Amino acid sequence: MLAFLVQRISQALLVMFVISIIAFAIQDGLGDPLQEMVGMSVSAEEREAIREELGLNDPFLVQYLRFAGNAIQGDLGNSYFYSKPALEVIAEHLPATLELVIGASLIIIFLSVPIGVYAAIRPQAWLSKFFMGVSTVGISIPVFLTAIVLIQLFSIGVTVNWFPADTGWGQWLNDFFTTEGGLPSYGRGDDLVHLFGTWESGLFTSEGLAHLVLPCVSLASIMLPLFIRLIRAEMMEVLQSDYIRYARAKGLSAGRINFLHALKNTMLPVITVGGVQIGIMVAYTILTETVFQWPGLGLMFLEAITRSDIPLIVAYLMVVGLIFVVTNTLVDLIYGLVNPTVKLTGKKA
């Protein structure tokens, strides 16, 4: 176990090292800090003197070591646009993204487990087939398109008059397909509660929660089909195993077998895959936040790109890289703990 631990952690450090080199190379290649610091009136000799003083003429390696040293101490430079430390800007935007991810994860967990289990227990039922069909279509719909459709339906509203209004059923169908709209589709609202530090939360007011609905549903929609398919596949495999057949032979009730014995072993691989997927959700938050103008990390990153705010781009890469590496390593370690049959030496084939 110790060897496994050391191997995983050293690998995580190596990946972080590579990310920091890439991030630094971007900073080195794209940004000229001098242009941001001094005006046009400064002469070439003075510029050269400042360059020398700032150490911009040092070899790549020396500059990288300085960058890495500062980064370890939590200094990733100042954002050009916000004129304050890049990490501070990120800390301000992080809570919005976290709340979005938490909301979406809750939706995914509470929908995918029952649907996946149902589809595994009754694979032939029309409802299972319906869910599987919907999830095939769902995988083909990009997250930003789901978001746009949701905005049209529930924020702007749709009036339907396809059916003859003078008949009772026609009016009923028209009413059925007509949506009210009215749900907010822009930002987080004004009614935020200050928790601690930079965390302004929208989880405690009705306005904040209303703003969360559409973004969370959109973000959940992209992962939900994956999880339903995964849980169904795992559960079907578990239901074939000997210990389940033994439990059946013993005469245990179907509910006990399905939900106590089978579900436990189904969730093990699901949790590990889920851990990795939650990291991947960061990529989708960029898209969701763009559609809803959600003031989180993703939108901040895109704005930093349009503004060529290099230190902020670099800081975002480092922070997101860290989030990915930490989640992946933790998931690996937890999996190693719960499932001791995993190869301790890693992936030597």
Add this chain to the structure above:
Amino acid sequence: MTTATVSRWDRFRESFFWYSFKRDKVAIASFLVLLAMVLAAVFAPLLAPADPYDLAQINIMNSELPPVGLDGADPAFPLGTDAQGRDLLSTILYGTRVSLMIGFGAVVLQAALGILFGLLAGYLGGKVDAILMRIADVQLSFSTLMVAIIVGAVFKASFGNLMFGEIAIYMLIFIIGVAEWPQIARTVRASVLAEKKKEYVDAAKVMGFGTPRIMFRHILPNTLSPIFVIATVQIANAIISEAALSFLGLGMPETQPSLGSLIKSGFDYIQSGSWWITLIPGLVLVVLVLVINLLGDWLRDVMNPRLYKG
């Protein structure tokens, strides 16, 4: 004449592939829809009523006209017009063309990279394998979309808006191809590991063939069916990735729109009630991706290759 060798066409008609295709309604329907879309995209210049790249044909007075069937529609624009007054049907035809080009181009690139690295990793093993697969693992753990967004962002920041717009097609092919090579490399490696133990490889070694020859002439042909399956699904993924990048403003410019940038440019007008500019291209995108995915599912069932799972 009756003893003549069976033609390729006859062999194809006798094959299991054709047999199972004929019996699968979903596969036939998906194939027909895909064929129609590809043909419409290829012959867009002949089919489209207007040329969306030709500024002289655009009249701003025609902007935001709804599709035929709604109040205020102009029959000259069957699907309505966008905010600049371009005919939406023509723009979608040209946009599908751009999306398909990038999708195919990116998959050709990632297949080239994936086959090369997958063969090297699987056949040579040892350190080469360890290093290549570690890189693939790390890249995959970051999700291909994230890698594509970051690379796209860096390219855009370094080339500037105008320059990036001009070479956007090649940039997108490169970005998506490089971001997604691990998918194919893993599949190829898994098949190579299985093939490498077979007798014909030993025979080729005994005959004294060189490593490259064994890799590309002997093993590669036997790994083609899983590559074929995963490449189909990857085309759908590449088209989605392209649309996502374009939607974020890291892809095709509005003057030469793909489906993704059409959706993006229409999204700005959805609040003013012009839903068709964004939702019609969106529907086309979903249908395109869906039929490719359904064909991919069917191919996987038919060929039943040793796909990498996990």
